[in-house]
Amino acid sequence: MLRDNTDMDLIDRLVVILSKFVSFVSTTFHLGAGATWPGEIALTLRPHIAASLAKEFQKGVILVVGTNGKTTTSLMLKTILEHVGDVVIHNATGANLLNGVVSSFIRHADFLGRITADVGIFEVDENSLPIVLRYMKPSRIVVLNLFRDQLDRYGEVDVIIEKWEKAFAALPKETQVIINADDPGVAYLGKSVPGTVIYFGVQDKTKFLNVAEHATDSTFCPKCGNRLRYDGIYFSHLGLWTCPACGYTRPVPSVSAWPNPLPGLYNQYNTLAAVAVAGSLSVRDTDIAHALKSFKPAFGRQEEIVMDGRTVKIFLSKNPAGFNASLRTVIEQRGQYFLFALNDRIPDGRDVSWIWDVDFETLPKSVRVTVSGDRVYDMALRLKYAGVDTKRMDIEPNLMMAVTDALARVPKGQTLYVLPTYSAMLDIREILTGKKIL
Amino acid sequence: MNSIRIAWLYPDLMSTYGDRGNVIVLQQRCVWRGIHVQVTPVTLETPVRELEQCNLIFMGGAQDRQQKLAGEDFLKRKGPVVKKMIEHGTPALFVCAAYQFVGAYYKPYQGEPIPGAGIWDLYTVHPGDQAKRCIGNTVAEIITPAELSGTIIVGFENHGGRTHLGPKMQPLAKVIKGYGNNGEDGYEGATYKNTIGCYFHGPLLPKNPKIADWLISKVVGTLAPLDDSLEHSANNILR
Numbered sequence: 001m002l003r004d005n006t007d008m009d010l011i012d013r014l015v016v017i018l019s020k021f022v023s024f025v026s027t028t029f030h031l032g033a034g035a036t037w038p039g040e041i042a043l044t045l046r047p048h049i050a051a052s053l054a055k056e057f058q059k060g061v062i063l064v065v066g067t068n069g070k071t072t073t074s075l076m077l078k079t080i081l082e083h084v085g086d087v088v089i090h091n092a093t094g095a096n097l098l099n100g101v102v103s104s105f106i107r108h109a110d111f112l113g114r115i116t117a118d119v120g121i122f123e124v125d126e127n128s129l130p131i132v133l134r135y136m137k138p139s140r141i142v143v144l145n146l147f148r149d150q151l152d153r154y155g156e157v158d159v160i161i162e163k164w165e166k167a168f169a170a171l172p173k174e175t176q177v178i179i180n181a182d183d184p185g186v187a188y189l190g191k192s193v194p195g196t197v198i199y200f201g202v203q204d205k206t207k208f209l210n211v212a213e214h215a216t217d218s219t220f221c222p223k224c225g226n227r228l229r230y231d232g233i234y235f236s237h238l239g240l241w242t243c244p245a246c247g248y249t250r251p252v253p254s255v256s257a258w259p260n261p262l263p264g265l266y267n268q269y270n271t272l273a274a275v276a277v278a279g280s281l282s283v284r285d286t287d288i289a290h291a292l293k294s295f296k297p298a299f300g301r302q303e304e305i306v307m308d309g310r311t312v313k314i315f316l317s318k319n320p321a322g323f324n325a326s327l328r329t330v331i332e333q334r335g336q337y338f339l340f341a342l343n344d345r346i347p348d349g350r351d352v353s354w355i356w357d358v359d360f361e362t363l364p365k366s367v368r369v370t371v372s373g374d375r376v377y378d379m380a381l382r383l384k385y386a387g388v389d390t391k392r393m394d395i396e397p398n399l400m401m402a403v404t405d406a407l408a409r410v411p412k413g414q415t416l417y418v419l420p421t422y423s424a425m426l427d428i429r430e431i432l433t434g435k436k437i438l
Numbered sequence: 439m440n441s442i443r444i445a446w447l448y449p450d451l452m453s454t455y456g457d458r459g460n461v462i463v464l465q466q467r468c469v470w471r472g473i474h475v476q477v478t479p480v481t482l483e484t485p486v487r488e489l490e491q492c493n494l495i496f497m498g499g500a501q502d503r504q505q506k507l508a509g510e511d512f513l514k515r516k517g518p519v520v521k522k523m524i525e526h527g528t529p530a531l532f533v534c535a536a537y538q539f540v541g542a543y544y545k546p547y548q549g550e551p552i553p554g555a556g557i558w559d560l561y562t563v564h565p566g567d568q569a570k571r572c573i574g575n576t577v578a579e580i581i582t583p584a585e586l587s588g589t590i591i592v593g594f595e596n597h598g599g600r601t602h603l604g605p606k607m608q609p610l611a612k613v614i615k616g617y618g619n620n621g622e623d624g625y626e627g628a629t630y631k632n633t634i635g636c637y638f639h640g641p642l643l644p645k646n647p648k649i650a651d652w653l654i655s656k657v658v659g660t661l662a663p664l665d666d667s668l669e670h671s672a673n674n675i676l677r
Contacts, residue, residue: 148454151454151455151596152573152594152596156454156501156502157501158501158502158503158504159501159502214449214453214458216450217501219450220503220504220507225503225506225507227482350573350574350575350594351455351594351596351640352594353455353456353459353594353639353640353641354455354456354640355456356456356457356458356459356462356640356641356644357453357456357458375672375675377668377671377672377675378644378645378672380668380671380672381644381645381668381669381672382459382644384668385459385462385463385466385644386462390668395668
């Protein structure tokens with residue numbers, strides 16, 4: 001249970017200072033994982049330190065959850081809030097468990113153990129959200145979506161929704177929850193929230209899919225279990241839904257229109273989410289517009305790198321819904337040269353079965369494809385059965401060689417579209433830029 | 439007969455781990471050989487007569503809630519038809535949740551056993567919420583059917599339940615790597631007449647095309663060979 005008085009006391013501050021010192025030593029001497037260590041230490045000494053640290057932020061802590069779009073949404077929100085003069089702390093990549101969140105607090109604390117930032121924006125892992133909420137009451141939670149993702153690690157979508165539902169019911173009235181109305185399972189969570197719920201969603205018939213994607217997870221009524229009716233689908237199970245059996249229907253979104261600063265419908269959702277949160281913090285529309293005009297994507301998320309007169313665009317594609325969204329965007333951009341890189345390391349998920357839920361059949365027959373990664377043959381096989389001519393496919397297990405070969409085939413002035421899983425994305429970035437991210 | 443009609447049972451409910459891969463592989467391997475092939479999605483609202491017109495059956499894995507939705511329909515309506523078809527020699531493939539589901543029952547660690555369709559002589563027990571889930575890459579060597587004996591199959595398993603075969607069933611394969619049916623007897627999957635079931639979940643057939651061809655051959659007879667070098671490479675790296 002949380003203590004009643006959760007302001008930082010002297011011991012909390014000493015713990016922060018100590019953890020900060022240990023983190024300083026560990027990074028200086030390259031011992032252990034710097035991203036989560038300080039948090040681990042602080043939590044061991046003071047299990048409830050997250051609550052008091054969260055209180056240090058004058059405008060509160062915002063948690064961002066969902067399968068896809070956490071990083072882009074957080075970055076958009078950070079850009080907007082910094083534009084209006086707030087000091088914002090955002091957790092480092094890969095540090096989205098409780099210890100990672102606390103580590104971010106500590107890294108940004110001064111040597112008196114104080115945090116002087118206005119807002120904390122923290123991406124939180126699906127399974128960790130209930131744990132984080134047990135230790136900390138955020139001012140806002142942004143719920144983007146839930147798709148099947150690394151089932152061997154996260155478990156099934158329905159199970160996650162059930163856990164979140166319980167955690168949300170225990171939230172204090174002050175916590176506002178910003179929810180995607182177009183995702184039925186996620187929208188249903190709004191019913192359990194004791195405080196204010198703000199819904200966002202897309203309201204644009206021209207963006208409807210003609211053929212539904214195979215990878216859908218929540219197409220049955222979250223309330224009564226009957227099949228939902230869709231008046232239109234945007235992607236996966238996101239759309240205008242209603243239950244013909246019990247009448248439960250998509251909540252009317254209060255935020256549904258904003259110019260999308262990035263290509264891809266999925267980024268429209270990220271934009272709407274960020275705009276909804278900014279609006280709830282009384283940021284003016286003109287300021288939001290101004291801030292997003294110069295928005296640059298996060299690393300690996302439609303990031304552009306220019307190499308020797310050729311453009312490389314990286315679209316992190318780590319689960320069926322995300323991969324389908326990437327494919328749709330690159331096909332809209334009339335991409336001709338592709339590199340698909342499939343790894344099966346811990347951050348990617350060990351199980352690569354999910355590639356069969358991705359609609360590779362939508363790729364035009366004329367594309368030139370290079371395939372690589374730890375599971376290069378699995379990916380090549382998927383593409384073969386999707387109708388990609390194996391003679392137009394280059395299979396190169398070595399990622400460095402694959403990047404070099406794929407680039408060599410791209411004429412100057414043209415673009416290589418890279419669609420990698422998470423760890424492959426980090427490796428490819430390092431190959432292209434010579435810099436390591438983690 | 440040079441025509442195949444595949445019944446894909448509950449594609450919107452029982453298709454969690456890339457199960458669709460099996461249907462795509464069956465379909466394409468027919469197309470490449472000039473065999474006329476049609477896939478019939480059979481879900482809650484589909485009338486039983488659609489199912490009866492098919493000559494190959496596939497059913498995949500599901501989340502709990504979705505399986506409950508499919509369960510009612512399968513037990514009452516589609517299951518008895520599938521049973522009759524299987525007894526008459528229709529080839530079928532059941533992976534993961536479907537494999538458990540065609541058996542006699544599933545006993546969760548709490549509460550009453552959940553009845554299965556009783557098509558196959560096997561049952562599944564969940565050993566308790568402290569028991570480890572069986573998760574990971576798998577390798578096994580086929581024992582039955584005889585035509586496939588010795589074939590090395592690879593895949594991924596992710597199941598909590600432990601399955602035990604009754605006397606009418608033959609184990610599909612001997613486990614080389616992984617847990618298999620129950621983590622105890624060293625066997626993986628089961629066969630009965632022209633049907634195969636296993637815990638190798640989702641896309642079993644892409645990396646194990648011999649099983650795909652065995653199922654197809656049960657409908658159309660001897661098959662022309664295909665270039666499976668990519669399939670072999672994908673199979674080999676997991677051994």
